[in-house]
Amino acid sequence: MNRESDRLDAALEARTPVAEHDARMEGLTSIASALRDVSATGAASLEDGEERALRRLRAAVRARQAQPTGIETHPRWRMPRLQLAQPAIARIALAAAVVVVGVAIIAGPGNLADPVRAAARTLGLSSQPSTKVEVRLAATSADPLASGKAKGEQRSDRTRFSLEVEDVSSAGAHSVRITRGGAPVTDSAGLSINVDALGAGQLELNTQDGATHVPVVQAGDLVEVLSPSGEVILSETLLAK
Amino acid sequence: MSTEDEGGLVARAKAMDDAAWAHLLHAYYPRLRTYIWNRIGDDGAAEDLAAQVFEEAVVRIGDYEWRGLPFGAWLFRIARNISTDFVRKRARRTGVAFEPAEQAPLGRGLEQRVETQQLREALQQLNDEQRQVVVLRFMSGLSTEEAGVVMNKSTGAIKAIQHRALRAMRRALDQIDPMFRGG
Numbered sequence: 001m002n003r004e005s006d007r008l009d010a011a012l013e014a015r016t017p018v019a020e021h022d023a024r025m026e027g028l029t030s031i032a033s034a035l036r037d038v039s040a041t042g043a044a045s046l047e048d049g050e051e052r053a054l055r056r057l058r059a060a061v062r063a064r065q066a067q068p069t070g071i072e073t074h075p076r077w078r079m080p081r082l083q084l085a086q087p088a089i090a091r092i093a094l095a096a097a098v099v100v101v102g103v104a105i106i107a108g109p110g111n112l113a114d115p116v117r118a119a120a121r122t123l124g125l126s127s128q129p130s131t132k133v134e135v136r137l138a139a140t141s142a143d144p145l146a147s148g149k150a151k152g153e154q155r156s157d158r159t160r161f162s163l164e165v166e167d168v169s170s171a172g173a174h175s176v177r178i179t180r181g182g183a184p185v186t187d188s189a190g191l192s193i194n195v196d197a198l199g200a201g202q203l204e205l206n207t208q209d210g211a212t213h214v215p216v217v218q219a220g221d222l223v224e225v226l227s228p229s230g231e232v233i234l235s236e237t238l239l240a241k
Numbered sequence: 242m243s244t245e246d247e248g249g250l251v252a253r254a255k256a257m258d259d260a261a262w263a264h265l266l267h268a269y270y271p272r273l274r275t276y277i278w279n280r281i282g283d284d285g286a287a288e289d290l291a292a293q294v295f296e297e298a299v300v301r302i303g304d305y306e307w308r309g310l311p312f313g314a315w316l317f318r319i320a321r322n323i324s325t326d327f328v329r330k331r332a333r334r335t336g337v338a339f340e341p342a343e344q345a346p347l348g349r350g351l352e353q354r355v356e357t358q359q360l361r362e363a364l365q366q367l368n369d370e371q372r373q374v375v376v377l378r379f380m381s382g383l384s385t386e387e388a389g390v391v392m393n394k395s396t397g398a399i400k401a402i403q404h405r406a407l408r409a410m411r412r413a414l415d416q417i418d419p420m421f422r423g424g
Contacts (some may be wrong), residue, residue: 006400032296035379063258166322167322198325
């Protein structure tokens with residue numbers, strides 16, 4: 001099989017039939033030639049699209065030229081914009097804001113500095129103090145286009161840890177390593193995230209959902225995602241939120 | 242374009258030279274759009290996503306370093322990720338991963354148009370990995386090494402996938418039209 005595919009590949013690189021007597025292999029090289037012709041025939045219809053792409057590219061370059069050096073914008077994690085096409089969401093958000101401000105005013109001026117907590121207390125909802133950490137993971141040269149985000153939260157009534165990855169080039173189970181000063185963080189042993197065939201994966205652990213081993217992370221902990229072959233593909237230190 | 246020429250262009254592109262970007266777009270846009278079209282099967286979206294590849298490249302060019310990753314292969318990796326995102330979102334929305342095109346691009350004559358359509362049909366019968374290798378190698382003109390970089394696979398693996406893909410296409414074409422010869 002390997003020898004056959006090497007022969008075929010050499011013939012395809014040289015754009016010649018493999019051998020006259022080997023009709024089956026020659027048939028494969030003829031398909032490759034036909035495919036090359038197909039890609040050439042569409043060229044004329046591409047011109048308009050190329051012109052439009054050029055206009056968009058020029059706008060992107062101008063925006064980049066105008067941007068002060070050192071400020072990075074990353075489209076992948078841009079905040080979603082509230083659009084007029086989503087009136088239901090806009091109305092709910094507006095109503096929530098009115099309730100929060102109204103309850104905070106009723107609760108007294110001493111609470112105006114923290115209206116959400118004041119509103120929650122006045123409405124009889126619990127407002128547990130929580131510690132939150134999160135970070136956008138940086139890709140290493142082992143998988144330069146991969147991206148991801150890790151989050152952790154501790155509250156008296158729950159512990160959560162979540163991890164999302166995208167654009168990972170290898171599918172399957174990827175180990176997740178969380179360390180503090182080089183030592184594994186409690187309940188982080190054996191942690192893994194499953195990456196699907198499209199390069200994405202999601203891990204969500206929450207003690208309130210019944211998870212018994214949820215890593216208790218804090219700012220300064222190092223989160224790393226490893227490929228199935230053991231290479232670190234994503235890595236970053238958690239930051240306080 | 243030689244590697245040396247391209248190295249100079251990429252250096253100018255990093256400095257946000259408008260002309261260098263235009264040159265790179267002219268060199269790669271058609272092949273990127275062909276590759277994306279063959280992954281998603283939607284002409285309008287392929288045009289949009291191919292333009293997005295360059296917008297993303299403008300943002301990320303500062304991260305690009307040679308280190309064995311040719312610039313073209315880097316662009317194709319961005320195209321692969323963008324088209325994967327598109328396919329994933331569409332599959333969530335509609336349950337359709339690949340949408341066969343309503344009609345193939347026009348060829349030079351009727352005979353070629355028929356042949357083109359047959360090839361498209363055979364191509365659509367491959368799995369995503371096989372289709373990507375065939376398109377990268379024969380329609381986008383990448384070497385086995387470059388296709389390996391784009392798909393994060395060894396050269397040997399690319400050759401093996403390519404071999405299996407062409408055999409599968411041969412079988413599919415025999416069913417569609419036993420007289421198909423190609424070339």
